[in-house]
Amino acid sequence: MNEQCAVDVLICGAGAAGLTLAIDLARRGIRFRLIEKNAEPFHGSRGKGIQPRSQELFEDLGILDRLFAVGGVYPTERRYRDDGSYSEANSIEHNAPTSAEPYQQPLMVAQFLTERVLRERLLELGHAPEFACELVAFEQDAEGVSAQLADNTGTQSVRVRWLVGADGGRSFVRHALGIGFPGKTLGVRALVADVRLSGLSADCWHRFGEGDMLRQIAVCPLAGTELFQIQAPIPLEADIDLSAEGLTAILTERTGRDGIQVHSVSWASAYNMNARLADQYRVGQVFLVGDAAHIHPPTGGQGLNTSVQDAYNLGWKLAAVANGAPQNLLDSYEEERRPIAASVLGLSTKLLDGMQRGDMRRGREVHQLDLGYAQTSLALQHAERTGNLLAGDRAPDAQLRGASGQALRLFDLYKGAHWTLLGYGVTPGAVSPRPGLHIHHIGPQCELVDEHGQLQRAYALAVGDWVAVRPDGYIGAFVSSAALERLEGYLLQVGLGPVMPG
Structure with missing residues (x-):
């Protein structure tokens, strides 16, 4: 050994x-x-949707642009009726990015x-x-x-x-x-398969038999590949043929079309939903x-x-x-x-x-943008704070301007393995530097200027407020300048004590 x-x-x-x-x-x-x-x-497509909050995570880890390059947007859904006609719709809401939420759509x-x-x-x-x-x-x-x-x-x-x-x-x-x-087992068994096929276009997500668990089947082109993902509910006990021939037969039966042919299967699974x-x-x-x-x-x-x-x-x-x-x-x-x-x-x-x-x-x-850790042991804020953004919530993005004149984002400041401490209209030097903590002062004659008021609107800050942002992009603490001892105690709690003179 x-x-x-x-x-x-x-x-x-x-x-x-x-x-x-x-x-x-x-x-x-x-x-x-x-x-x-x-x-x-693993060589299957199973978890193919990257939600906006995870996109922010992957931006922090330095791979978001790579994921966009190998993936793509979700296609329009084409829902077929029994007579062969169809309608097209987006099942995913499409909203424009904002300064606070730069990613608004799932990525496939x-x-x-x-x-x-x-x-x-x-x-x-x-x-x-x-x-x-x-x-x-x-x-x-x-x-x-x-x-x-x-x-x-x-x-x-x-x-x-x-x-x-x-x-x-x-x-x-x-x-x-x-x-x-x-x-619990949810009483639904399904197949999922990554295949090469002909007979359907790669510009939309094809859905047949919607609402009928015996006939329902969906065929989605997998962005960034030449594959399609087949998804369908299947009987709880039946043996399912997941070969190219078996999947072709299922498609023919459920779509009523003879022209859809599966040529190869790169991965397939039949599973019970739990x-x-x-x-x-x-x-x-x-x-x-x-x-x-x-x-x-x-x-x-x-x-x-x-x-x-x-x-x-x-x-x-x-x-x-x-x-x-x-x-x-x-x-x-x-x-x-x-x-x-x-x-x-x-x-x-x-x-x-x-x-x-x-x-x-x-x-x-x-989208997971509204999930957070309010009222947990790592969430600290002054009692009078109210509003939509509280300690424990996701830290929004915002556009700022550096003292040198260059534009930057809050997410640029947060990116990396460190904590971030923002002081809004505070006295520089009130909190001493320490390893693992990046301190930034925002206001006139400071290193950063909230030129368009995006930071103040997103965070609802008063002059003299401090915001501690965790390494995972959630707000750890809102503290006023009058309560710096609470901030110091919080930083000690998370391992950010000041460096003592030798």
Whole structure:
């Protein structure tokens, strides 16, 4: 048995959540290993919608433009009637970007392309997943986790501070911890397949038999590829032929058309839809993220997005504690993320009910821009603050002007692994600099000018207000200049103490 050098974090599972966590840890200089029991990357399209909030996350990680380049917008839906006529409509609301919300529409990227872009970004940071490497056992104590790994060279032992299970709905980590996974099977079985086909155009999303669960079938061109994704409900017990011939027969039967031909199948799956939520996200030094913690029906495109947001929440907290922040900071992961998953499960199930009736409309409720962590332990604000934006909410974007005359965005200031502290009309120097905190002063004769008032409108700031923005783009604290001792206490809580003179 080989003894491996200890690392801070062992991530089990190299899907979208595991890769996102690995990138976040890599850019923070945290030692980790990312293992994946499968011998090669997932090659299906399953989670193909990247919602606006996740687009902001991927902008922060430096890959959003790459995802736009390999993906595309959702096409118009063409809904066919039994007589062969059809209507066209957008099931997704189209709203113009604003200064506060620069991304307003979901982006379509096949999951295998999203994960490929994530792997490429991780490689730029000097790391790569270890495929065909499986977690087979682990034990933990107060200081860390001892894990047993198996690969094609044998077994090895690794000692880590934390283990993160990003290993999917059948999570070995969750089972080994004995964490309950209550919920329900939703009584809907479906097929999904990535295919090459002829007989349908690639300029729209073709839908047949809407509202009839026995005849419904959808064929969507996958942006950035030559593939189409077939989706259809199927009987709960029947054997389904997922070959090219079998899928062609299903298409012919459900569309009433003889001219649609599937030529090849690159990936296909028949599955039962479930809605389940883990009883706990953490046991000691072990955490669950993504599908290991929650599984959703695919309606509304919430699963992958919720999963990568889990990783985005956990990554900065693991790094902060690794660098000396109070241990109880890690308690906030489950506190913040589990209620979000519960809410999203409810939304996905509601949208599934609508889909069964033929209602495919999607609006702001799927964008995840309104999800946040208000009234949690990391949300601090002065009692008199009211309005639509509170501590714990997503931090809006805004256009500013630097003292040099150049335009910039708030998101430019937030981008990276640090905290950001904005002082609006404050006295410079009132808060001392410290590692991991970028302090910016906004106002006349300051480094930044709110030239068009976008910052003030988005954040509803009074002169003398301070805003602490977390590394994951949520507002940590609103504090007035009269209560700087509360701000100092908050910064200590998250591991940002001042540097003491030597």
